[in-house]
Amino acid sequence: xxxxxxxxxxxxxxxxxxxxxxxxxxxxxxxxxxxxxxxxxxxxxxxxxxxxxxxxxxxxxxxxxxxxxxxxxxxxxxxxxxxxxxxxxxxxxxxxxxxxxxxxxxxxxxxxxxxxxxxxxxxxxxxxxxxxxxxxxxxxxxxxxxxxxxxxxxxxxxxxxxxxxxxxxxxxxxxxxxxxxxxxxxxxxxxxxxxxxxxxxxxxxxxxxxxxxxxxxxxxxxxxxxxxxxxxxxxxxxxxxxxxxxxxxxxxxxxxxxxxxxxxxxxxxxxxxxxxxxxxxxxxxxxxxxxxxxxxxxxxxxxxxxxxxxxxxxxxxxxxxxxxxxxxxxxxxxxxxxxxxxxxxxxxxxxxxxxxxxxxxxxxxxxxxxxxxxxxxxxxxxxxxxxxxxxxxxxxxxxxxxxxxxxxxxxxxxxxxxxxxxxxxxxxxxxxxxxxxxxxxxxxxxxxxxxxxxxxxxxxxxxxxxxxxxxx
Amino acid sequence: xxxxxxxxxxxxxxxxxxxxxxxxxxxxxxxxxxxxxxxxxxxxxxxxxxxxxxxxxxxxxxxxxxxxxxxxxxxxxxxxxxxxxxxxxxxxxxxxxxxxxxxxxxxxxxxxxxxxxxxxxxxxxxxxxxxxxxxxxxxxxxxxxxxxxxxxxxxxxxxxxxxxxxxxxxxxxxxxxxxxxxxxxxxxxxxxxxxxxxxxxxxxxxxxxxxxxxxxxxxxxxxxxxxxxxxxxxxxxxxxxxxxxxxxxxxxxxxxxxxxxxxxxxxxxxxxxxxxxxxxxxxxxxxxxxxxxxxxxxxxxxxxxxxxxxxxxxxxxxxxxxxxxxxxxxxxxxxxxxxxxxxxxxxxxxxxxxxxxxxxxxxxxxxxxxxxxxxxxxxxxxxxxxxxxxxxxxxxxxxxxxxxxxxxxxxxxxxxxxxxxxxxxxxxxxxxxxxxxxxxxxxxxxxxxxxxxxxxxxxxxxxxxxxxxxxx
Numbered sequence: 001x002x003x004x005x006x007x008x009x010x011x012x013x014x015x016x017x018x019x020x021x022x023x024x025x026x027x028x029x030x031x032x033x034x035x036x037x038x039x040x041x042x043x044x045x046x047x048x049x050x051x052x053x054x055x056x057x058x059x060x061x062x063x064x065x066x067x068x069x070x071x072x073x074x075x076x077x078x079x080x081x082x083x084x085x086x087x088x089x090x091x092x093x094x095x096x097x098x099x100x101x102x103x104x105x106x107x108x109x110x111x112x113x114x115x116x117x118x119x120x121x122x123x124x125x126x127x128x129x130x131x132x133x134x135x136x137x138x139x140x141x142x143x144x145x146x147x148x149x150x151x152x153x154x155x156x157x158x159x160x161x162x163x164x165x166x167x168x169x170x171x172x173x174x175x176x177x178x179x180x181x182x183x184x185x186x187x188x189x190x191x192x193x194x195x196x197x198x199x200x201x202x203x204x205x206x207x208x209x210x211x212x213x214x215x216x217x218x219x220x221x222x223x224x225x226x227x228x229x230x231x232x233x234x235x236x237x238x239x240x241x242x243x244x245x246x247x248x249x250x251x252x253x254x255x256x257x258x259x260x261x262x263x264x265x266x267x268x269x270x271x272x273x274x275x276x277x278x279x280x281x282x283x284x285x286x287x288x289x290x291x292x293x294x295x296x297x298x299x300x301x302x303x304x305x306x307x308x309x310x311x312x313x314x315x316x317x318x319x320x321x322x323x324x325x326x327x328x329x330x331x332x333x334x335x336x337x338x339x340x341x342x343x344x345x346x347x348x349x350x351x352x353x354x355x356x357x358x359x360x361x362x363x364x365x366x367x368x369x370x371x372x373x374x375x376x377x378x379x380x381x382x383x384x385x386x387x388x389x390x391x392x393x394x395x396x397x398x399x400x401x402x403x404x405x406x407x408x409x410x411x412x413x414x415x416x417x418x419x420x421x422x423x424x425x426x427x428x429x430x431x432x433x434x435x436x437x438x439x440x441x442x443x444x445x446x447x448x449x450x451x452x453x454x455x456x457x458x459x460x461x462x463x464x465x466x467x468x469x470x471x472x
Numbered sequence: 473x474x475x476x477x478x479x480x481x482x483x484x485x486x487x488x489x490x491x492x493x494x495x496x497x498x499x500x501x502x503x504x505x506x507x508x509x510x511x512x513x514x515x516x517x518x519x520x521x522x523x524x525x526x527x528x529x530x531x532x533x534x535x536x537x538x539x540x541x542x543x544x545x546x547x548x549x550x551x552x553x554x555x556x557x558x559x560x561x562x563x564x565x566x567x568x569x570x571x572x573x574x575x576x577x578x579x580x581x582x583x584x585x586x587x588x589x590x591x592x593x594x595x596x597x598x599x600x601x602x603x604x605x606x607x608x609x610x611x612x613x614x615x616x617x618x619x620x621x622x623x624x625x626x627x628x629x630x631x632x633x634x635x636x637x638x639x640x641x642x643x644x645x646x647x648x649x650x651x652x653x654x655x656x657x658x659x660x661x662x663x664x665x666x667x668x669x670x671x672x673x674x675x676x677x678x679x680x681x682x683x684x685x686x687x688x689x690x691x692x693x694x695x696x697x698x699x700x701x702x703x704x705x706x707x708x709x710x711x712x713x714x715x716x717x718x719x720x721x722x723x724x725x726x727x728x729x730x731x732x733x734x735x736x737x738x739x740x741x742x743x744x745x746x747x748x749x750x751x752x753x754x755x756x757x758x759x760x761x762x763x764x765x766x767x768x769x770x771x772x773x774x775x776x777x778x779x780x781x782x783x784x785x786x787x788x789x790x791x792x793x794x795x796x797x798x799x800x801x802x803x804x805x806x807x808x809x810x811x812x813x814x815x816x817x818x819x820x821x822x823x824x825x826x827x828x829x830x831x832x833x834x835x836x837x838x839x840x841x842x843x844x845x846x847x848x849x850x851x852x853x854x855x856x857x858x859x860x861x862x863x864x865x866x867x868x869x870x871x872x873x874x875x876x877x878x879x880x881x882x883x884x885x886x887x888x889x890x891x892x893x894x895x896x897x898x899x900x901x902x903x904x905x906x907x908x909x910x911x912x913x914x915x916x917x918x919x920x921x922x923x924x925x926x927x928x929x930x931x932x933x934x935x936x937x938x939x940x941x942x943x944x
Contacts, residue, residue, distance in 0.1 A: 014880060018880045061881070064765070064784060069777050071776075071781075073778070267637075293536070305524050305527050305528050305531070305543055306544075306574075310536065312537040318790065408486060408487075411490075412493045413535075
């Protein structure tokens, strides 16, 4: 008996159902609490092994209202999209369970089996490594990732094809593989073995046992309580605050020089952005009143509003908080959006959230790597990431705050909170220093624009964009 | 001066900016309140008239954080998608402002100008009429719709094309029209006149005035306070409760007949759903424990979970509440989803929300028409809508509730709330009667399944699906 081979004791189905439902409700209860988690179940396997049936049976045993199924046909990678991008929207929120048939692994297999220029083993393994890193980031952010492979021997597969009702044939052809070809079967098996090392394997020879084995594994994983770390293990090594941040340049530009050069550069930037075949993500961070808005205005001056999107980032919404921190950015960046400009960004995690204590030590200290991986994934999918830190002096900030308060149509830009943040000036500088040290990468370098002169800053920003577009 | 021609007094720009920002903040403050509204600005017009520049200028005058711009290139209609489907996701939530360049009107123009088999005038006018009805539904649900056409004479257009920087040419070719062709210009003007009767027209000869005229119009509209009706005008004409709902059939089926026919019908339903070229939306409503879940299970029995999506509808989330009532359904139904099954649905508006008072009289009484329009739009975009009302007797419900409470793995299905709802049995019957009378349409008929025998109900449901698929 297969069950004995696997060493699994089969439970009474009614009992299994009761325990699954209880585990589901317990999971639901964690929403918004310190032990919150969600569960993402990736399902893949051999055609006709019965993953569909097993999921259907699971759905009958649980409360179906709290188990969603996302089923896309696997698709070859789009070179302008990171592997997680088609799925990010469907990452379950705290308390939820999501089963994904189509997932990054099925896309990887499809890409390897179908595309005329197949990816080689090194690339394949590199993808797997990055997928695991992405899943680790999910886990760290309260999304448990469960991976289940439904396996079936060549012999049984052929028998099932023989027995199949012709009316059902259409679906099974959808995946585009010829399951009558031993060669294709073997190469698929060989490929998937490169990643299934950390997957739960379900032997699908016996149908009843298959469904129960799957459901019991899910139950076991639902019961698993992840440990959320809140205290950092080691001591944090604070980076030194760079001199430029402490003492930004003061020299103002000649008004005439500025106007002329601005005109020239705006045009260059517009053309550079427009004609580059890649997408561009531009990120602005900096102290309040450092000139982010004004700089953005100059970047888009010669663009049509239909060519770009500006995202102004403030505190996350409630529903966003029940997802991993980066999630709200994962779903914003779209492959069809040519130019995305962020007025503040995911760096909030290591700036305001660190300084104000919205993220605990473990969370913000982990975020540098998460962010680097995120930007690397964008870079690898034909997206240029240009990042600016705008630095001004503390005195200059005060002068600008006061000027804003005295100008009626700028008054809205300045609030109590800005004055309060100003009180934590040094903490923000430290946070910026760490950020600049840890996330200044070859694929997504920081441009530090440190000057108290607005016009100089704007020109430097435009020049930096032109330069980075050219250099890549 | 154009400003004088239009009879519009131009404000001091700083003052305009201050007032715009104040109006924005006032709008933002309405969120969640009884005077809540959001603002959707549809922008279209002649190429090079300067709608892009005007929106950019508006964005500079307002607080850009609370003004979003959605800019898709216009696209020809997809025959599997209602005109509002590509845009539903971007309908602004309460307190928000959204500018849409690409919108249903630009798609309509594109379809008319580009598609090889163009739509005739009657169809065109029919589209316009339905768009206006959709916008009225938006307005009734707190989304103010503002439509602005940027117009430019043939002569000025040619002059601007002559003066244009060749570096900027690419964008202007994107829309696929030849703006050097007088014939194309004229036919576009003729077409758009079929719908711009209720649009604000901006004469774009003078650039500075154009931007200000636009912004001033927006300001005026932001200040406009919609009147939210809460009391119905006339007396409600309650439908009579049909006999079948009061006394569902009692005759049970022979077990053997059931099993055989179920098998046959499941297969027929699966094939019918799978091979139909249209999408299918199946809706289940009915008293608690009437057998919705069991029926759904039988429908999907011979389907692969990847072929369908089941939506279990419960109370709306907080962010959904800040949108029109139907919004959460607009965004769920996707043209690429072949089979969508709703375990409860948008009919909640005229059932639970009516009975429990979550919707006021005006809201639920208006909802029948809104729902009919919604289903008609689905029907017209190649989607079959199959609707079931499952009726059981009050005694049968009690028996099922008790049986559930005694079965461990079914206990989760029964809550205090179910017993409470049962207390309002007659109110639910009345609500169902009104619903059946007012939303039983040729394009989306109701199937009333009134029997206390579960097996009979299941077979009737499967038969009804087969029949409706064939009849259309």
